[in-house]
Amino acid sequence: MSFDQIAQWVDQAIEQTPVLDLHTHLYPPSFGGFNLWGVDELLTYHYLIAETIRATDIPYDKYWSMTQQQQADLIWKTLFIDRAPISEACRGVLTTLGKLGLDLSSRDLNSYRAFFKSQKPEAYLETVLKLANVRQIVMTNDALDPKEREIWLSGKPIDARFKAVLRIDPVLVGWPKVSETLSSFGYKTSGDLGSTTMSEVRRFLNEWIERMKAIYVACSLTPDWRYPDDSQTTRVINEAILPICRERNIPFAVMIGVQRQVNPQLRLAGDSVGKSDIKSLDRLCATNQKNKFMVTMLARENQHELAVTARKHRNLFLFGCWWFLNNPSLIEEMTKMRMELLGTSFTPQHSDARVLDQLIYKWDHSRKVIAKVMKEKFADLEKTGWKVTREEIDRTAKEYLGGNFERFLSLTPS
Ligand SMILES: [Zn+2]
Numbered sequence: 495m496s497f498d499q500i501a502q503w504v505d506q507a508i509e510q511t512p513v514l515d516l517h518t519h520l521y522p523p524s525f526g527g528f529n530l531w532g533v534d535e536l537l538t539y540h541y542l543i544a545e546t547i548r549a550t551d552i553p554y555d556k557y558w559s560m561t562q563q564q565q566a567d568l569i570w571k572t573l574f575i576d577r578a579p580i581s582e583a584c585r586g587v588l589t590t591l592g593k594l595g596l597d598l599s600s601r602d603l604n605s606y607r608a609f610f611k612s613q614k615p616e617a618y619l620e621t622v623l624k625l626a627n628v629r630q631i632v633m634t635n636d637a638l639d640p641k642e643r644e645i646w647l648s649g650k651p652i653d654a655r656f657k658a659v660l661r662i663d664p665v666l667v668g669w670p671k672v673s674e675t676l677s678s679f680g681y682k683t684s685g686d687l688g689s690t691t692m693s694e695v696r697r698f699l700n701e702w703i704e705r706m707k708a709i710y711v712a713c714s715l716t717p718d719w720r721y722p723d724d725s726q727t728t729r730v731i732n733e734a735i736l737p738i739c740r741e742r743n744i745p746f747a748v749m750i751g752v753q754r755q756v757n758p759q760l761r762l763a764g765d766s767v768g769k770s771d772i773k774s775l776d777r778l779c780a781t782n783q784k785n786k787f788m789v790t791m792l793a794r795e796n797q798h799e800l801a802v803t804a805r806k807h808r809n810l811f812l813f814g815c816w817w818f819l820n821n822p823s824l825i826e827e828m829t830k831m832r833m834e835l836l837g838t839s840f841t842p843q844h845s846d847a848r849v850l851d852q853l854i855y856k857w858d859h860s861r862k863v864i865a866k867v868m869k870e871k872f873a874d875l876e877k878t879g880w881k882v883t884r885e886e887i888d889r890t891a892k893e894y895l896g897g898n899f900e901r902f903l904s905l906t907p908s
Contacts (some may be wrong), residue, residue, distance in 0.1 A: 495882050501869045503884050507891035508865040512629035513857055514896025516788075516813060517712075517747075517844040519634050520853075522653040523615035525645055531618060531850040532610035533603065536590060537566040539849060540763035541583035546572045547760065554759040570603045582821045586855035593625050593854050619850065623655070626853035630896070632844075634661045634712065637702040638675050646705055658706035659747070663713045665695060666735070669726040687726050695734040703742060709903060710788060711739055712747035717768030717793070719750060721778045731778075736785050743906055746785060749816060750775070751792030767792045767818055772799040779807035784907050790814045790844075797828050801835040811902045812836065814844040820856070825863045833871050838893050864894060 521528040546569045547557060557565065573584050592598050596606050613621075623629075635658045636642050652658075664672040670685025677683055681694040703711065722728045731746075739746045756766040770791055779787055788811045791800050797819075804812040812832065815825045820843075829842045842864050845856035868890065876882045 495876060497873050497876065500872050500876060500882055500887070503887045504865050504868045504872060504891070507888045508861050508868065508895070509627070511888075511891045511895045512627050514630040514632070514899060515628050515845050515847070515853070515857075516632045516841060516896070516899050517634065517659075517749075517790075517846060518631050518853075519846065519848040520631050520656075520850055521633060522656045523619055524650055524652060525642075528642065528645075529615060529850065530848060531615070531622075532613075533587075533591070533606045534562050534566040534610075535849040536587050536851055537569045538562055539583065539852070540761075542569050542573060542587075544760055544763040545581055545583060547763075549573065549577065558761070567603070575601065582859075586852065586859065589855035589858055590851050593858065594621075594851075619653075622850050622853055626857045628853055628857060630655055630657060631853075632657045632659055632709065634659055635706055635708070636661050637698070637706070638664060638672075638679075643679075646702075658708045660699070660702050660706060660708040660711045661713065662699070662711055662735070665698070666713045666727055666730050667715075669730075687729060692729070692733050695730060696738055699734060699738045703738070703744070708744070710745040710747050711735060712749065712788075714749040714752050715770070717751055717753060717770040719774060720771060721774040722781075736782055739786070740784050744786070745788045745811065745902070747788035748775070748778075749790050749792070751796060752817075769793045769795045772796060772803055775800075775810075776803055776806070779803070779810045783809055785809060786902065786905065786907055787811065788813055788902075790816045792816050792818060794819060794824060794828075798831065801832050804836055804840065809907050811840070811899070813841040813899070814846075815842070815860075816844075817846060820846065820860075822859060822863050825860060826867060829864060829867045830870075833867060838890050839898060840894075841896075841899050842894050868894075 523529050543565070547554070549572050550568075552568070557568075560568070573579055573581075579585065579588060588598055591606055594609070596609055633656055635646075637646070637660060664675065669687060673683040673685045673691065676694065676698060681698055683691040683694050699711070702708070719727070721731070735746055750770045751767055753766040753768040755764045757764040770793060775789060786809050787807075789800065789804075790813050791797065800812065804810050815828050819825070819828065825843065832840050832842065843860040845853055845860075847853050847856055868887075872882050872887060
């Protein structure tokens, strides 16, 4: 087959295959204020807050005392008008507005605002899903957030395209303080993590996985996470999370490498990155072979050893280019290396979108990089004398954009 033909097949397959986005921070419109969308939300994304504050000498307090619209005005002026919007987060806003049909040549923020004002959340969701070609959105759900709890407890039906994930960071790393929160919701817990408390933590997990129909349990971990050790985190993993995940045959997702609040004045934008300990992950997978683990790591420095580690443990599912790695140059490098080490058995990307509209740019940009790498790899195959077929290109695109993940969910480790 000609290389041009292969390239065309890859482009079509990647563009036309709808995505299962396995990690986002999005919510359906029925969650009211949790569903973030529109140009002011896009502009006040924490990536852009960090870039703006860096480019100005505005006092932190002054920035945080502004209304969201004032913040968006400042970000627009600082990063898009006074400077070229060349960073990935800035380009993302422009790709999104452009794909929505807005006139980028006007640079007129207020006209963009008027467009969003005329949209209704339910219809706008359809517009975004269509433009982004996304079929399923996996959320990140916090059962300890009083407002979010209320929505789940109300039992209102949820748009079937949104799947829940029970995010449990405080239950894992927040002892003894999280005991007070759990107690306030009726669990008989104390900070010492005795046997009653541990069984109440299991009850909490069971009840909420059930209520949300959570498809996995997730947490993010700092670079200093070690497993096993004599910490409360290891105990909660071994005595609560892993047994429950095994019983229910759902994965435990660990996102490793976030350095919390290196600059607290930046608030949500104040987290950073650090290199993590791959040996801990090796031990987690090796000593708990009946559990399934989904893993992504934040440091570029961890990526090669992570891909190698995934080769060693079939109960480890590697996914995505997370947060500071979600940049075309790094996605390309990582996707290439993962294809070379893992073939078709991983998920190259998730969006991590916090604002609905971000699905448009995150998938547009990532699809292009994934397609670029796939073209190279299939052309290399053709050069060996193997006759590449359209079917295997289509199948590979489906695997990368969600099929692999669905298969991993359905597996029972033995
Ligand atoms: Zn995330």
